[in-house]
Every structure is written in structure tokens, then in C-alpha cells.
Amino acid sequence: SPAVPETWTRTTCVYCGVGCQMDVASAGGKVVAVRPADHPTNRGHLCVKGRYAYEFNHAPDRVTTPMIRRDGAWREASWDEALDFIADRLRAIIAESGPDAVGVLGSARASNEENYLAQKFARVVLGTNNVDCCARVCHTPSAKALKAMLGTGAAANCFDDIEIAGAFLxxxxxxxxxxxxxxARIRQAVLRGARLVVVDPRRTELAELADVHLALRPGTNVPLFNAMAAVLIEEGLLDQAFLAERVTGFDDFAAFVAAYAPERVAGDCGVSAADIRAAARIYAGAGAAMCFHGLGMTEHLQGTEGVMTLINLALLTGNLGKPGAGINPLRGQNNVQGSAQMGCDPATLTGSQLIKDAGPRFEAAWGCRLPATHGLDLLQMMDAARAGRLKALWAFGYDIYLSLANEAATRDALAGLDLVIVQDLFLNETARAFGTVFLPAASFFEKDGTFMNSDRRVQRIRGAVPPPGQAQPDWWIIQALAGRLGHAQGFAFDSPRAVWDEVRALWPDGAGLSYERIARESLHWPCPDEDHPGTPVLHQSRFPIGQTAALAPIGFVPTPETTDETYPLLLTTGRTLYHFNAGTMTGRTPNTALRPTDTLDMAPADAAQLGLADGEPVRVHSRHGTATLPLHVTAQVQPGQLFATFHCPELFVNRLTSTVRDRQVRAPEYKVTAVRVERG
Ligand code: SF4
Incomplete structure (x- = not known):
């Protein structure tokens, strides 16, 4: 019979960037139920992941003891043995190859405090700026584009604006x-009368509701949004007052985008010129239009530039700096915003402060000299590992082998390392194939701290149950290793709250977000002092970079991943409702009954032409590798295109994806791979 809850603990769902608040019931040291909290973030709702996907926490294969691999076999170790082993190896590697031979990867599944400590560890203890996180492969292009054009990489508006937006893009x-x-909130708003434009190759549930669905050819975001800008200018759908006061570069931009008139680009984009015009009219004509974007914008050769073309639309129409508007990246994992914001980024310190600007303040606070060399990001670390320049990697809460694009390239990189430290709940694929040491981590049900969701709310997580066996929170592990390496001072925090107070002292925009306040109030940063009410809407009177922002003329650069006779179909990869990223957690819950496997989604016409039946195994070949998946015939995808999720290690969809990267920040191009399909 179900256990009777003994205690209920308020915490934050770890899964997606919405950051729902929930109450976790525990009994006998186990999580036994989850129910939604009535909180401004989620208003009494949870999805099937937050509500039901908690049984991983007590899965039988949870690793609860440190392990060291010797002669190919994992052997249990004490914390002392494991930490001494790592410290000795790191000292030897640094003595021989220098601190830049080591890399550290933070995690969207770890708290802000833990990510702060991870980057401090890299910079202070190791002496390298080689620190990054999984934001690199998802929304770093958004952060780069938003920061370059508007002065901050964060979402402009808050989720509460969904109820007041006149239209959604x-x-x-x-x-x-x-x-x-x-x-669900967007769907409700549309059912109440808000207009909706969906730009997506697939006919998603919201696309079914849309006034205009632009089912573009994957890889053509830039010409499509340039064409919408051309319509706005040609038809005078502009916010002239906003342009006059707050935007520069209009004349040059207008001349540039004239070459992208809808009638010129519609064919390349695979949509009609009339629909592009209709979409532009809806976006400009709503009074306030709220733009949300995801990885279909960022995981491309022109990911960063694609987001810049979206920002152009907001600048032209004045859809910035007011409620119900904004350019708003929807982050895929709850704390992906926080991991980068805390400084798990080779070029920036906590609060996305540039090393060249904020370095002296951090040096004074940390009592050290910051490393002088440029750090490597995740993709550059992989390149350096393949070249033999990176020798050691410490990754926590991140199955890089399964989830990075192009399995062959990732394998070559990880195989070249002398020391791979994996810190997680389970022996993930990275640990199984390449791990040297495994450190058992506490889950978010088992520790305290804060997360930062997509709309810039900082929210508490609270331990509902104790960690099993010898598992420890990431913050404890980082501090213990720092102590082993002679840095006990500076890593002697007795609680996440103490770490957070150091973060607040170094991050001006977060200074007002004390634990006491965020327990009482739902606060969005910037929140620079304890009396500040927080900032649900950015850019209201000026941009962080100044009064004005410049329009960005962005030319189209097609991806090299093109179809031909051998590879005639385009594959896009993504996630499903029931599972989360590498499936490490949701794959060990009843959600697997709802969705047992990844599938290859194919249009009925293509399946008929290839003589393939729904449910049969098919072999997918790209120029980079092969994978076998069950076929799912669905009208959600267009003829000539395919969609696959990447949650199942046994199917390993990233054997197919390419080595193409965003031109500016190197996020892999997960969204466009040319393939062919045959009976499996
Ligand atoms: Fe909320 Fe996202 Fe968690 Fe679902 S996965 S409960 S939407 S935070």
C-alpha cells in the first residue's frame, strides 16, 4: 500500500525552465508523492514530469558509494580514497601539462551555489578558466545574441505576462x-483570444491552434525572420516612437533586409510569402506581442544570428520594455540559466560579468590572481582533448557522451583523457564508457540551495529526504576536493546559504535576493538590494548597454548539412513530454510506461514511399553514423523531414548528428542532419 506521507517539503521542480513550485511528501526517508504548490510560477499546476517522475530517487541502481576504476573494473572506495586519488592525479597533470589541461563542467541540475563553487574551484584551485556547462549546447546562442544587442542575456519578460500579451510568436x-x-498558459491565452504565430517545421499542438503556422524548412530561420522584418518596414508596421528614441541603424538595416522580401525567400524557407506577411502583421498589430523561442532557434550554424534576427523584430515593433512583450528564451532545464549565470562560462564570472571588468573585485574577494589565459568552452575542451592538450575533465550532472552531438567526435575526445571524473546519481553513459572516478551526488530532493528559472526568478530547493548511502551534495564534494588541494580556506562554507551570501556580495543584480526574501516573495532579478521589488520586465526605460540598441543586419549562411541523393531527408532532434534529456532520471520512473522508447517520426507519404510500417525498426544513416529506431508514422512532420528524441542510451541518436556548430558560440547543430532511412 502507498506510504503515508510523514512530512511535506516545498521545493522547485528540477526538470524544465518553468521552475514550478511543488510540495514533496516523504515517508521512511523516501519521496512518496509530489503535489503542485499554489505559487505565482505555476499556479497550482505541474506536468507529468514534475508530478510523477520522482521514483528515480530510490532506483535500485542509484550509485551511493564513490568508485574508482582500476584495470577496467569499478571498485568501491571511501570518500578519502576517492578524493585523494583525484587530488593526486590532478596535481600530477597540472605539474606536467599546466592548469589548462583540466576542464570543469557545471550543471543545470546543480544549484546556483554549486555552480558558483564549481567555477570558483576551476579558477582559484586549478588556476584555469576552462569551465563551462550544458548551456553551451542549448541557449548560449540566446545569451550571446541578447547580450550583444540588448546588454543582458536573460529573458526580457516574466511568465505572468502570458495573460496580458495580445499575441505570441x-x-x-x-x-x-x-x-x-x-x-498550457499560452494555450489558455490563445483560447481566450490572443493571436498566435508558430514557427516550427512540425505541426505541434500549439501549431494546430495558430493563426499562422510557418512550417519552415529546418535551417532557414535567418531568411524567414529577415523577411518578416522586410514586411514590417515595407508595410509601415513599426513603432515609430520606440524607433526614434531607442533604436539605431534603421536606414542601413532597411536597405539590407529589402533583399529578403517574402516573395524572394519563401521558396528557400518552404513557406508561403502570404503567410510570412500575415505573421508579421499579427506580431506588429497586437499592441504587445510576446516572443518565446527554444532550441529550434539556437541549435544551428546560425543559432546566435538567428536569435539576433528575432530581436530585430522586437526592436522594429517596440515589443521590448513593456508588459506582455519581450524576447524570451525558454530554457530547457530549470537551472540552465543559473549554471551559466553563476560563472560556469569560460569568459564570464558570476552574474555574467566579464573577467576584464569584474576580475579585480573577484580577486580581492577570493584572495587570488585570476587565471590569465582564455578559458575553453565545452566544445573547445572536446577539441583540446582530441588534440591531447586537455588531460582531465570533471563533469557533474551531465551525461556529455550521450547528449553531445556527433557520438564519434565525442568518443574520440573522451577517450583521449587521462582522468574523467563523473559526479551523478547513476553510472551514466559517460561514466560507463570513459569514467575514471565516480562520485555519488545527492539529488535535488536531498539538498538545499537555489535554482534560477527561465523568467529570472530565483527560487529555493529544500531537502525532503536524506541522500542515500554515502552520496553527498555537489557543494560538499567540491569543497572537500578543494580542501584536499590546499584550498580549505575559501571553500569552508557550512551551508548553501553561506555560499549564496558570497554570491550576492559579488553579483550586483542578485544582492537583494536573500534566502529570507525568496522564501516569502517570488522575485525576478535584477534585484540589487533588499528593498528592491525585483524586475519582472527588463528594458523599461533603457537597455543595460545604454538608451539605444542597434538593429543587426544578418546575412543568411546555409548549413553544409544538405540533402542529396544519398541522404534525401532532414532529421531534427528534440525532447518529448515524458522524458528529460539523457533520460538519467525520467528513464527510471513510470514515465517509461507512457513513452517506452525514442522513435523516428516520419510523414505518412514518406513511409508509404519507402514501404515502411508504423512501429517497425528502421535504420537511419547520416554522413556521420547509423542508429536503429522504431518508426512512428505521424502527420506532425512534413514529407522530407524526420524527428527523433534522444533520451534512450541503447538507441543513441547522437550517432547521427553532425559536427556543425554555431558560428559564434559553437552550440552544435542538433536541428539539421541529412539522413536516409531503410528497413532495420
Ligand atoms: Fe513544471 Fe517544467 Fe517541472 Fe513540468 S517539468 S512540473 S512544467 S518545472
Whole structure:
């Protein structure tokens, strides 16, 4: 019979960037139920992941003891043995190859405090800026584009604005499956009368409701949004007052985008010129239009530049700096915003402060000299590992082998390392194939701290049950290793709250977010002092970079991943409602009964032409590798295109994806791979 709850603990769902608040019931040291909290973030709702996907916490294969691999076999070790082993190896590697031979990867599944400590460890203890996180492969292009044009990489508006927006422009995002509580709020708003434009190759649930669905050819975001800008200018759908006061570069931009008139680009984009015009009219004519975008915008050769073309639309129409508007990246994992914001980024310190600007303040606070060399990001670390320059990697809460694009390239990189430290709940694929040491981590049900969701709310997580066996929170592990390496001072925090107070002292925009306040109030940063009410809407009177922002003329650069006779179909990869990223957690819950496997989604016409039947195994070949998946015939995808999720290690969809990367920040191009399909 179900256990009777003994205690209920308020915490934050770890899964997606919505950051729902929930109450966790525990009994006998186990999580036994989850129910939604009536909180401004989620208003009494949770999705099937937050509500039901908690049984991983007590899965029988949870690793609860440190392990060291010797002669190919994992052997249990004490914390002392494991930490001494790592410290000795790191000292030897640094003595021989220098501190830049080591890399550290933070995690969206770890708290802000833990990510702060991870980057401090890299910079202070190891002496390298080689620190990054999984934001690199998802929304670093958003952060780069937003910061370059508007001065901050964060979402402009808050989720509460969904109820007041007159229209939505959803670009490369499927919130119904990936941010379900936000997806439901958008759906409700549309059913109440808000207009909706969906830009997505697939006919998603929200696309079914849309006034205009631009089912573009994957890889053509830039010409499509340039064409919408051309319509806005040609038809005078502009906010002239906003342009006059707050935007520069209009004349040059207008001349540039004239070459992208809808009638010129519609064919390349695979949509009609009339629909592009209709979409532009809806976006400009709503009074306030809220743009949400996802990885369908960012995981491309022109990911960063694609987001810049979206920002152009907001600048032209004045859809910035007011409620119900904004450019709003929907982050895929709850704390992906926080991991980068805390400084798990080779070029920036906590609060996304540039090393060249804020370095002296951090040096004074930390009592050290910051490393002088440029750090490597995740993709550069993989390149350096393949070249023999990176020798050691410490990754926590991140199965890089399964989830990075192009399995062959990742394998070559990880195989070249002398020391791979994996810190997680389970022996993930990275640990199984390449791990040297495994450190058992506490889950978010088992520790305290804060997370930062997509709309810039900082929210508490609270331990509901104790960690099993010898598992420890990431913050404890980082501090213990720092102590082993002679840095006990500076890593002697007795609680996450003490770490957070150091974060607040170094991050001006977060200074007002004390534990006491965020327990009482739902606060969005910037919140620079304890009396500040927080900032639900950015850019109201000026941009962080100044009064004005410049329009960005962005030319189209087609991806090299093109179809031909051998590889005639385009594959896009993504997630499903029931599972989360590498499946490490949701794959060990009853959600597997709802969705037992990844599938290859194919249009009925293509399946008929290839003589393939729904459910049969098919072999997918790309120029980079082969994978076998069950076929799912669905009208959600267009003829000539395919869609696959990547949650199942046994299917390993990233054997197919390419080595193409965003031109500016190197996020892999998960969204366009040319393939062919045959009976498996
Ligand atoms: Fe909320 Fe996202 Fe968790 Fe679902 S996965 S409960 S939408 S935070």
C-alpha cells in the first residue's frame, strides 16, 4: 500500500525552465508523492514530469558509494580514497601539462551555489578558466545574441505576462511538451483570444491552434525572420516612437533586409510569402506581442544570428520594455540559466560579468590572481582533448557522451583523457564508457540551495529526504576536493546559504535576493538590494548597454548539412513530454510506461514511399553514423523531414548528428542532419 506521507517539503521542480513550485511528501526517508504548490510560477499546476517522475530517487541502481576504476573494473572506495586519488592525479597533470589541461563542467541540475563553487574551484584551485556547462549546447546562442544587442542575456519578460500579451510568436519551441505549464498558459491565452504565430517545421499542438503556422524548412530561420522584418518596414508596421528614441541603424538595416522580401525567400524557407506577411502583421498589430523561442532557434550554424534576427523584430515593433512583450528564451532545464549565470562560462564570472571588468573585485574577494589565459568552452575542451592538450575533465550532472552531438567526435575526445571524473546519481553513459572516478551526488530532493528559472526568478530547493548511502551534495564534494588541494580556506562554507551570501556580495543584480526574501516573495532579478521589488520586465526605460540598441543586419549562411541523393531527408532532434534529456532520471520512473522508447517520426507519404510500417525498426544513416529506431508514422512532420528524441542510451541518436556548430558560440547543430532511412 502507498506510504503515508510523514512530512511535506516545498521545493522547485528540477526538470524544465518553468521552475514550478511543488510540495514533496516523504515517508521512511523516501519521496512518496509530489503535489503542485499554489505559487505565482505555476499556479497550482505541474506536468507529468514534475508530478510523477520522482521514483528515480530510490532506483535500485542509484550509485551511493564513490568508485574508482582500476584495470577496467569499478571498485568501491571511501570518500578519502576517492578524493585523494583525484587530488593526486590532478596535481600530477597540472605539474606536467599546466592548469589548462583540466576542464570543469557545471550543471543545470546543480544549484546556483554549486555552480558558483564549481567555477570558483576551476579558477582559484586549478588556476584555469576552462569551465563551462550544458548551456553551451542549448541557449548560449540566446545569451550571446541578447547580450550583444540588448546588454543582458536573460529573458526580457516574466511568465505572468502570458495573460496580458495580445499575441505570441513561438519560434523553434514546443512548450506543450518541453515547458508544459507555460505551454498550457499560452494555450489558455490563445483560447481566450490572443493571436498566435508558430514557427516550427512540425505541426505541434500549439501549431494546430495558430493563426499562422510557418512550417519552415529546418535551417532557414535567418531568411524567414529577415523577411518578416522586410514586411514590417515595407508595410509601415513599426513603432515609430520606440524607433526614434531607442533604436539605431534603421536606414542601413532597411536597405539590407529589402533583399529578403517574402516573395524572394519563401521558396528557400518552404513557406508561403502570404503567410510570412500575415505573421508579421499579427506580431506588429497586437499592441504587445510576446516572443518565446527554444532550441529550434539556437541549435544551428546560425543559432546566435538567428536569435539576433528575432530581436530585430522586437526592436522594429517596440515589443521590448513593456508588459506582455519581450524576447524570451525558454530554457530547457530549470537551472540552465543559473549554471551559466553563476560563472560556469569560460569568459564570464558570476552574474555574467566579464573577467576584464569584474576580475579585480573577484580577486580581492577570493584572495587570488585570476587565471590569465582564455578559458575553453565545452566544445573547445572536446577539441583540446582530441588534440591531447586537455588531460582531465570533471563533469557533474551531465551525461556529455550521450547528449553531445556527433557520438564519434565525442568518443574520440573522451577517450583521449587521462582522468574523467563523473559526479551523478547513476553510472551514466559517460561514466560507463570513459569514467575514471565516480562520485555519488545527492539529488535535488536531498539538498538545499537555489535554482534560477527561465523568467529570472530565483527560487529555493529544500531537502525532503536524506541522500542515500554515502552520496553527498555537489557543494560538499567540491569543497572537500578543494580542501584536499590546499584550498580549505575559501571553500569552508557550512551551508548553501553561506555560499549564496558570497554570491550576492559579488553579483550586483542578485544582492537583494536573500534566502529570507525568496522564501516569502517570488522575485525576478535584477534585484540589487533588499528593498528592491525585483524586475519582472527588463528594458523599461533603457537597455543595460545604454538608451539605444542597434538593429543587426544578418546575412543568411546555409548549413553544409544538405540533402542529396544519398541522404534525401532532414532529421531534427528534440525532447518529448515524458522524458528529460539523457533520460538519467525520467528513464527510471513510470514515465517509461507512457513513452517506452525514442522513435523516428516520419510523414505518412514518406513511409508509404519507402514501404515502411508504423512501429517497425528502421535504420537511419547520416554522413556521420547509423542508429536503429522504431518508426512512428505521424502527420506532425512534413514529407522530407524526420524527428527523433534522444533520451534512450541503447538507441543513441547522437550517432547521427553532425559536427556543425554555431558560428559564434559553437552550440552544435542538433536541428539539421541529412539522413536516409531503410528497413532495420
Ligand atoms: Fe513544471 Fe517544467 Fe517541472 Fe513540468 S517539468 S512540473 S512544467 S518545472
Amino acid at each position: 513561438l519560434c523553434g519551441v514546443n512548450p506543450t511538451e518541453n515547458h508544459p505549464v507555460v505551454g
